Amino acid sequence: MTLQNTEIADRFEELADLLEIEGANPFRVRAYRNAAQLVRGQTRAMADRIEAGEDLTELPGIGDDLADKIAEMVAKGDLELLQEVRGRTPPALVEIMHLKGLGPKRVKALHEALDVDSLEDLRQAAEAGRIRELEGFGEKTEASILRHIEQRQGEEKRTGLARAEALAAPLVEALGAVEGVEQVEIAGSYRRCKETVGDIDILVRAAADSPVMQAFVGFEAVAEVVSQGDTRSTVILRSGLQVDLRRVDTAAFGAALVYFTGSRAHNIAIRRIANGKGYKINEYGVFEDDERIAGETEAGVYGTIDLAWIPPELRENRGEVDAAREGRLPELVTLDDIRGDLHCHTDATDGRHGLAEMAEAAAGRGYDYLAITDHSRRVSMANGLDPERLARQIDAIDALNDELDGITLLKGIEVDILEDGSLDLPDAILERLDLRVCAVHYGQDRSREQQTTRILKAMDNPLFNILAHPTGRLLNKRGPYPLDLQAVLEGAAERGCFVELNANPNRLDLDDDGCMQARELGLKVPVSTDAHQAGHLDFMRFGINQARRGWLEAADVLNTLSLKDLVSALAR
Numbered sequence: 001m002t003l004q005n006t007e008i009a010d011r012f013e014e015l016a017d018l019l020e021i022e023g024a025n026p027f028r029v030r031a032y033r034n035a036a037q038l039v040r041g042q043t044r045a046m047a048d049r050i051e052a053g054e055d056l057t058e059l060p061g062i063g064d065d066l067a068d069k070i071a072e073m074v075a076k077g078d079l080e081l082l083q084e085v086r087g088r089t090p091p092a093l094v095e096i097m098h099l100k101g102l103g104p105k106r107v108k109a110l111h112e113a114l115d116v117d118s119l120e121d122l123r124q125a126a127e128a129g130r131i132r133e134l135e136g137f138g139e140k141t142e143a144s145i146l147r148h149i150e151q152r153q154g155e156e157k158r159t160g161l162a163r164a165e166a167l168a169a170p171l172v173e174a175l176g177a178v179e180g181v182e183q184v185e186i187a188g189s190y191r192r193c194k195e196t197v198g199d200i201d202i203l204v205r206a207a208a209d210s211p212v213m214q215a216f217v218g219f220e221a222v223a224e225v226v227s228q229g230d231t232r233s234t235v236i237l238r239s240g241l242q243v244d245l246r247r248v249d250t251a252a253f254g255a256a257l258v259y260f261t262g263s264r265a266h267n268i269a270i271r272r273i274a275n276g277k278g279y280k281i282n283e284y285g286v287f288e289d290d291e292r293i294a295g296e297t298e299a300g301v302y303g304t305i306d307l308a309w310i311p312p313e314l315r316e317n318r319g320e321v322d323a324a325r326e327g328r329l330p331e332l333v334t335l336d337d338i339r340g341d342l343h344c345h346t347d348a349t350d351g352r353h354g355l356a357e358m359a360e361a362a363a364g365r366g367y368d369y370l371a372i373t374d375h376s377r378r379v380s381m382a383n384g385l386d387p388e389r390l391a392r393q394i395d396a397i398d399a400l401n402d403e404l405d406g407i408t409l410l411k412g413i414e415v416d417i418l419e420d421g422s423l424d425l426p427d428a429i430l431e432r433l434d435l436r437v438c439a440v441h442y443g444q445d446r447s448r449e450q451q452t453t454r455i456l457k458a459m460d461n462p463l464f465n466i467l468a469h470p471t472g473r474l475l476n477k478r479g480p481y482p483l484d485l486q487a488v489l490e491g492a493a494e495r496g497c498f499v500e501l502n503a504n505p506n507r508l509d510l511d512d513d514g515c516m517q518a519r520e521l522g523l524k525v526p527v528s529t530d531a532h533q534a535g536h537l538d539f540m541r542f543g544i545n546q547a548r549r550g551w552l553e554a555a556d557v558l559n560t561l562s563l564k565d566l567v568s569a570l571a572r
């Protein structure tokens with residue numbers, strides 16, 4: 001058993017989490033976390049590198065120890081150290097640590113004092129009122145823990161799109177290499193670029209005698225074969241992700257692609273139109289009486305019912321069918337439209353790379369500008385900038401811009417919005433910047449009204465430009481904080497400021513509905529990566545996926561503007 005990159009990264013991350021709970025040396029914890037990130041971000045499989053005899057220690061941050069551990073996972077499919085750590089610290093504590101408000105120290109205390117080994121143990125302890133008796137915990141914390149457990153237990157288990165992509169890619173590649181396979185497409189919510197997917201639906205175009213089903217159920221990362229048939233099989237990968245595969249003939253491939261891309265609501269809407277014309281539509285084609293009049297291509301299927309081809313991201317029955325009939329589908333924004341990135345961090349705070357490296361990475365992606373927006377002093381955990389350090393960064397950026405060719409660094413900050421709605425740094429230093437990204441990091445437990453008022457008050461400061469990750473949600477970790485988003489978007493539109501779509505795959509905040517709301521208001525949305533290292537600039541495409549689901553065109557996205565137009569758009 002050879003582990004995929006995602007699986008290697010998962011194990012490093014779990015190791016880091018468990019060691020952190022144990023109170024291990026923070027540098028060691030960080031090294032495993034960085035290794036997880038690095039491996040996750042690699043497009044080439046570690047197994048392939050090792051097989052090719054490459055030296056893994058040439059990868060940044062990978063020393064002998066980490067390289068050995070990667071080799072061990074590739075060779076044995078397992079990591080002895082992780083087994084050892086799991087033996088003394090229950091793996092379920094990791095999930096508890098990711099509950100909102102509980103860090104490693106508190107989890108350790110709960111484990112040691114109350115024998116909490118699982119989410120269920122924690123729920124029972126909270127219900128019995130035993131948590132409030134612990135030092136450092138109170139009645140309020142206990143109630144909040146209970147609330148978050150209930151929220152978590154009520155959620156269905158879904159996989160983030162970026163993770164699904166990493167897990168599916170090797171499988172798609174393997175299927176594409178099977179004899180007789182002409183085309184492989186992932187359909188379902190994945191193709192609609194939903195932020196999370198329940199399972200993966202793959203369609204292969206192949207002749208009936210192709211051995212593609214055997215290849216599928218025999219794929220290296222399959223843990224369990226749920227069902228196997230001639231045209232349809234289902235497996236569960238070691239990562240827990242379920243994959244459905246359907247083999248489809250050429251004549252029906254477009255119809256199957258429409259049907260299995262969905263969404264269900266979209267399918268129902270187009271079936272109604274077909275029925276209205278006296279046609280029948282299903283996964284095999286569009287039929288008039290018993291004659292198939294379309295089926296080979298998606299455009300053909302839509303065309304027979306007088307609809308323009310609809311981009312998968314829009315297929316949610318949110319108005320796209322009417323728009324397709326009336327010829328007013330949006331021309332969705334693409335990655336190529338993006339001229340720069342408006343939110344990133346450097347090693348001055350909690351980022352990995354320096355100004356020059358970030359500038360080079362942005363130039364390498366063809367950008368015209370990159371805004372440097374490190375944290376402000378309130379975020380002391382991230383070594384946030386005070387006015388003096390920010391002033392030094394301003395000088396450094398000015399000096400670097402003199403040398404740079406083809407790319408401009410914008411001087412910015414991710415300044416905290418304090419509890420009272422003021423900004424974390426004095427106007428005098430904020431005024432010297434090209435733009436200010438403003439964020440709520442602390443005091444997320446306010447009421448909806450308080451949080452909304454706080455943000456709108458911050459926006460009253462004419463130096464406020466962009467609200468970062470507006471709802472604070474972390475996918476599969478914590479929900480949005482209570483907020484009247486519509487009021488915030490309207491407030492931004494009135495004041496000439498903006499609300500970000502944070503492209504980090506764990507955030508994607510604004511979500512698709514938020515993008516649609518912004519578009520209604522004529523409010524341009526900045527799509528920003530919040531990169532903490534150069535490679536994170538590639539998160540942009542996840543943001544673009546979400547923007548497309550939100551119907552945004554290039555003109556609806558702030559960072560499609562030229563530098564000159566951007567600067568005037570930012571001026572309040």
Ligand code: DGT
Nearest residue numbers: 188189197198199201259260261262263264267268
């Ligand atoms: P997921 O996997 O929960 O993220 O969402 P989907 O949209 O991928 O749903 P899934 O995997 O259950 O089915 C894939 C697509 O197949 C779905 O979007 C629409 C189509 N489909 C499946 N079952 C039905 C059905 O009973 N009726 C209709 N009209 N379409 C269906």
Ligand code: CA
Nearest residue numbers: 188189199200
């Ligand atoms: Ca699916």
Ligand code: CA
Nearest residue numbers: 199200201244
């Ligand atoms: Ca499915």
